[in-house]
Amino acid sequence: MHNNVNINVHHITRVEGHGNIVVNVKEGKIEKLQWQVPEAPRFFEAMVRGHSYQDIQTIVSRICGICSITHSLAATKAVESAMGLKVSEQADKLRILMHYSEQLQSHTLHVGYLAAPDFFGTPSVVPLVARAKDVVKTIVKAHRIANNWSDLIAGRTTHPVTLIPGGLTKTPTEKQLRQLQKELKDAVPDLKKIAEVVLSVAGNIPKFERPTEYVSLKQTTPPTYTFYHGGITSNDNKSAVLPIEKWHDVANEFVVEQSTAKWAKWHRDAYAVGALARFNNNAELLSPMAKDAAKIFGLEKGCCNPYMNTVAQLVECFHVVETSIEIIDQLLTKGLKTEKITSSPRAGKGSGCVEAPRGILFHDYEFDKHGKCVAADICIPTGQNHANIQKDFEKLLPEILDQQEKDIRLKLEMLVRAYDPCISCSTHFLNVQFVR
């Protein structure tokens, strides 16, 4: 055991936004161990006030450049609940297709660009291109298919434009859906190749376990590995599926000094959301290829190794591709119809909940009789994971304190990255100096 360890990571890399890791160990005693979030608040809940119910999904899509479809879907569902709007079966299926495109986009980004460098021992994806060009090309190809998929259904890759309260403004043609289906079928061998490569370096995934509460959506009618419909469940609350309107009773958000983001807790002092949470609550409902992928990695229901969240994401890539091929069959069998969407405002409140790639996401809005937003409340998955990351740190550090400081640091960083946190996506401007 080291007598003294001092780690100050300001800011952790390969995550969305800014988070710090602070470790102070003096004479073998842990004096300080914190997962800190210093991001400035975003004020989206204030920003949407006064805006029409028809514009909310467009504004909140800007919360994130990675999961903009997810935020738009959660907002749209909440608005539809408040306005009493029903969505057709066709629009519902197309929205699920849209949502799955983002799951594939985000998961390939995280597995391929952010987590893979840890497994290969490179600082980022840039040197990885030189070392494993074919692998990166395969990852880029899978990501590109997901992007084109979003373009088709959502109207563009990031920040969807086809989504409106009541349905969608555009229906893809039969030809376009057949082409998408072909591309998804062609993507399967690439996903298998990525899985093989990750499996070949899976020995570098740290072995660490901490019994954890996992919270996700659960859909019982029909039983589905859900990202979109259903209610809220947890492995601590198996018999009950809470309606999404009860999400405040789940998140129980609270403020802590070390973080500008709120923390969350339900049955324990922290809980986790994300791919591993969905897997732990719904694994038996995965598609056949996704189940096979889980099996080759030895990922089983009840896994409480947070580092395996990345593997669970990979498993979900198979699920969304395989399930989407089926959904397209269903849409084509039934025949595509052009739908005209109309809606009118009314006063009301509504909640919307979907699974972001990073975990369960809640949106709440209240509108006046003119359909102007008067209140909003958004609870993002990364916020729900912060307390759990801290609790993981508190169990992990004593177990690895005999290791080199650089190895301790890497394991703590990898742990944070495994949660695929999206701490903030507010700005991205260029910062440059002219060299000639």
Next chain:
Amino acid sequence: MDQTPRKDTVVIGLGNLLLSDEGIGVHLIRKLSEHQNKFPSVEFIDAGTGGMNVLHLIANRKKAIIIDCAKMSKKPGTIRRFEPADVKTTKKLTHFSLHEADILRIIAISRQLDECPEQILIFGIEPESLEVGQKLSKTLAEKLDLYAADICKSLS
């Protein structure tokens, strides 16, 4: 999905429309799209804060033009045209975060993957305000037509 062949030239506007001048790239794409008829072989794309998605948007094109808000230590409203080799990034977390996905790093990856356009031009516009707000600052708003004309010269 889309069976239309890719156009040789792409003009990509980057930015967040909710942060005043940070959204200049997107504002300019809207303006330039009004001239689409004059440039049939050019695709104008509002890429928002798309980050790594730019890798796919520029892939296998002949020419790419990227428009973005840029902190260049110039007078607010200044527009500068440059090539990737003309600058170096001063971002601390570049290529380590998708949030701060750095266009210069993305271009480097594109080259390594053998799919980078032969010519890449970047138009950087110095912001006056990055405050929360959906409108450009007066300084940039008044120059929108001038910026568009400047960029169009590179399309001829």
